Amino acid sequence: MRFGIIGCGRISPEHLRAIDEHDSANLIACADIDAAKANTVAGQTGCTAYTDYREMLAAHTEIDVVSVLTPSGLHPEQAIDVMEQFGRHVIVEKPMALDPADADRMIASAQRSGVKLFVVKQNRYNRPVVRLREAMEAGRFGRILMGTVRVRWMRDQAYYDLADWRGTKRLDGGVLSNQAIHHLDLLLWMLGEPVSVFARTERYLVDIEAEDTAVAIVKFASGATGVIEATTACRPDDLEGSLSILGERGSVEISGIAVNELRHWRFTDSEPGEEEQLRTTLGEAPESVYGFGHGRYIDAVIQSLTSDTPGPVDGTEGRRSIELLHAIYSSAEKGTEVLI
C-alpha cells in the first residue's frame, strides 16, 4: 500500500512509524502548507514533500491511500476532495468531522467514489480493550448496567496556543471533540445505541472558545446508563483515561492514562488467577496518551484494503461518536435532556 499524508504536525510521527514498521506499507509523499514541516518529514523518510496536497496527488497517481492529519474542521472538505477528485482511499484522523451532517457527506462521498473511508480510533486496539470486547461478545457480563469513561488530562494554555485552530469551535471543539472522542467511541462500541443524553460543559482553566470540561449521562437503548466525565483541566499532570463496564455478572475497569492498564477484571465465572494473569499479559504503559494503537490500526486498514473486507472503523462507525458529541453539545446548550 502506497501512502500519502496530508498534515505533518504532532500526530504525524505516529502515522510515519506505523507505515515504516509495516511490511506492506510505503510512504510516497507528504504535504503540509508549512513547507518546513513537510521538508522535515521528507528528510526523515525519503518521501517527496509538497505544500499543496492536490499537487501531491496529481503528481503521484500511484498513491493508494491518503492519511488526513490536518486540523479537525478541515477533515470533511479534504477527505471528500481526495475521494471524489482523486479517487483514493482515505484514513482520517479523529474526529472525522465536527458535525454529523459533514460525516454524512463524507460517507456518501466514499460510496460515490468507490473507495474506503477509515476513521482513526486506535484505542480500540489496546490489548485490554480488545479482551474486554471479547468478554462482552461472549456474554460474560450478563445484562450491562453501566459504562463509564473518564478523561482527566492536562492541557494548559501553552498547549492551546500551539496553533490557532486549537480550542476553536469551527476547527477543533473542546475536550469532548478532541481528546474524549476516543472514549465516546469506546463507550458506544461497548454499550450500543444511545437514545438520549443530558450534559453540562464548562470552561474552567484556559482561554479558549470551546469547553475544557464536560459531564454527560447517556441512556442506551438496552437500558444501560453511560457516564462521561472529560476534562483537560486536570493539573499538574495527566491523571487518567479510563473505561469501566458494570454488568450483572461482572465488572471491568481499564485505566492508566490511555485506557491501557487492566485495573479490575472480575466475573462470577472467573477462573482462579484470571485477573492477575490478564493484568500481567495485557498491561501496556505507553509514553504518551496517543498509546500504541496506530500501528495496529494501520495494520487493520491494510488488511481491509488488500483483502477487500470491511474496515476497522469505517465512516458509518466513526459517525456514531460525532452524533453523540453533537447531542451532548446540544444538551449542554439547552440545559435539557436531548433525544438522539
Ligand SMILES: NC(=O)c1ccc[n+]([C@@H]2O[C@H](COP(=O)([O-])OP(=O)(O)OC[C@H]3O[C@@H](n4cnc5c(N)ncnc54)[C@H](O)[C@@H]3O)[C@@H](O)[C@H]2O)c1
Ligand atoms: N488519534 C489520536 O490520538 C490523535 C492525537 C493527536 C491529534 N489527532 C488528530 O490529528 C489531527 C491533527 O492534529 P495535530 O496535533 O497533529 O495538529 P498540528 O497542528 O500539530 O498539525 C496539523 C498540521 O496540518 C497542517 N495543515 C493545516 N492546513 C493544511 C492544509 N490545508 N493542507 C496541508 N496541511 C495543512 C498544519 O500546518 C500542521 O502542520 C487533528 O484532527 C487531531 O484531532 C489525533
